[in-house]
Amino acid sequence: MTTALDSINNRKPRVRFAPSPTGPLHIGGVRTALYNWLFAKKHGGTFILRIEDTDQQRFVPGAEEYIIETFKWLDIDFDEGVHIGGKFAPYRQSEREEIYMKYAQYLVENNWAYYAFDTPEALDEKRREFERRKETFQYGTLTRASMCNSLTLSAQEVNDKINTGTPYVIRFKYPDNHEIVVEDMIRGTVKVNSSLLDDKVLFKSDGMPTYHLANVVDDHLMEITHVIRGEEWLPSTPLHQMLYQAFDWTPPQFAHLPLLLKPDGNGKLSKRDGDRLGFPVFPLQWKDPQSRETSSGYRESGYLPDALINMLALLGWNPGTEQEIMSKDELIQLFSIEKVSKSGAKFNLEKAKWFNQQYIQKLSVKTLTEQFLLILKKHNIDAPAEYVENIVALVKERISFINDLWEESNFFFIAPTSFDEQIIKKRWKEDTPQRLKEIAQIIGETSPFQRDSLHNAISEYITQNNLNMGQIMNCLRLSLVGAAKGPDLFEIINLLGANEVVKRINNAISTIAKNNI
């Protein structure tokens, strides 16, 4: 048996991400792709995007485009795939339809598979019959002899059925009582006995292969060296292992990733959880073409691609050091399959926010300003770029998402019309209006009109009148901002300008007086 290390040394790894286009890509799927990508990059290998659309019933229009757009956004690049081609094209299984039949037939000819003519109705009936006896029906070594298939029918009967167009499937024929051993790079050795397994359908009556056949055939044809996929595939890996044996092919190395769990309770993270707990489960926003229902995405929620990638990478993997913030390049350097953990990881919204905050802080004021200008436009605000840039510089350290910029600085663009009641109650005294009027006058007269000179002028007023900062600053802030929040007040005054400041002070005095009669 070759080890993972051997094959890495012998040849460059080829890995694939193989989603099925049945809807928007789940964030767990994004992580699976990410691990594949990191693995490929780390070892100088090839990363492939293959679309597994063998289930025509579940096909959702737009899903494939969504997948491609997701990785474009994340800047995770494929070397081969549906959208870019490659020497093993086509990469869409529906376009490889004719390939699979001959492999299924090879299996039948070599006694590794058989035709089965049992109708879905007959199978349902069989299952119900077993259920009545409190048993579970299993189309396998114990029951296949009593079913309608090429093992029980004569060759003549089988031929007649096929020639007259009777629908049939091809099932895998497990050898009796055979111990199947799978080596997993993350979990070690996994053993299962063949008599416990179902004779899985490999080829459906609609002329398409099932996942099991298509996946093995394509992985072999595309020279995939490592299959890195979700843990939900672990139970069917013995079948895949047997398939490689039946074809006399060298199997790839397997690595089954732990699941992404919902933040509360247990179980796989699902679409519903996102809506329920207020965070996206999808990388991009998705409008369901059927129900027209919209699900939120990380991109639209203001997450930065690299922050998402960093967070996702650490959900189930850890470099073993205390470093948590890692660029894509560092991730590639540090990544190793062996360090992937075995148990499922719960998604944590707070930590996701923290990651984004870390990455936002690395962005330049210029970049943030460009983004913010777009947001301002949506709020119908047309402000000079220079002004906006000054504001961004001031509030940058307070934000975790680009969208927070608006929340943190909207008072720069729109004068407050209401004032925090709590603060009024606590700070607004009888002499406040008079004091503020005097402050307004001082501000109007301050020259040069700069942060430091404003600071000096107001401080001087405060000491001269035997006051302390708190007595003036809180109400002044309330007048200008409407609440007890925001950056340095003198900076605010400086940016707002004397006229606007005086206007706001007067407005606050009259509004608050009115409301307190």
Next chain:
RNA sequence: GCCGCAUUCGUCUAGUUGGCCUAGGACGCAAGGUUUUCAUCCUUGAAAUCAGGGGUUCGAAUCCCCUAUGCGGUACCA
């Protein structure tokens, strides 16, 4: 039901050749500090008897067995 996988602070995890672990870090939480406010930031703190029980050993989170719990699979879905 059957089969498989997993189980260290609330969460993500370090720990992997048994001793340096009176179990480390991060998020979150609490307290204090900085500040004119809020946030940031800084400091400190609480927080896992390593699922439980048996072994093996001078010594186990680390090895073995059992139990429990959780999850995954059990489709002519992937």
